[in-house]
Amino acid sequence: MLTAVMPIQIDSQPEDGTDDERALVGAAARGEVAAFESLYRRHAGRIHGVIARLVGGHGSRAEDLTQDAFVRAWQALPAFRFESAFATWLHRLAVNTALMDLRSRKSRPQDDGDEDAFDILGTPDSAGHATALSMDLERAVASLPPRARAVLVLYDVEGWQHEEIAAELGMAVGSSKAQLHRARQLLRTRLEAHA
DSSP: TTTTTOSSSOOEEEESOOOOHHHHHHHHHOOHHHHHHHHHHHHHHHHHHHHHHHHTTHHHHHHHHHHHHHHHHHHGGGGGGSSSHHHHHHHHHHHHHHHHHHHHHHHHHOSSSSGGGHHHHSOOOOTTTTTGOOOOOHHHTTTTHHHHHHIIIIIITOOOHHHHHHHHHHHHHHHHHHHHHHHHHHHHHHHHHTT
């Protein structure tokens, strides 16, 4: 995988589709590894972030899926037609990679929600302070059931519409709305219980 060659790090280059980025995309599409590495460094942080939110913050799984998304991007890059910004195209590819993983895991038996995810809250941290007050929203979102979490992240964080979410997750629009309501209710309950 690309991990050994390119650890996730971010360059401070702009992501606004400038001529520089267009030239890098063109060079990477022609197979220039250095150009693709530069694109990777520019976008890896954002891509890893959205994937981590979708899969519930599972570190190694999010890293693996980030690498999978960039491998898919490398393979599909010669067909990229600049009909959208590269960042938009890459983001959509990454979301689809994470959603495919969620779908494949859906068919395997697993616990729908991790009710024990908050058991560690209230235990002393290294400074001896209770960690209950320092619980953050990311941790609460990560504890949501996978489908509810996916709808919440896609709708509230990524700005997708229910029609897009329903099509991508293979559910009815009403189910997407119900999952969003469920996710928000669970989130509110969990945050209130551990505040």
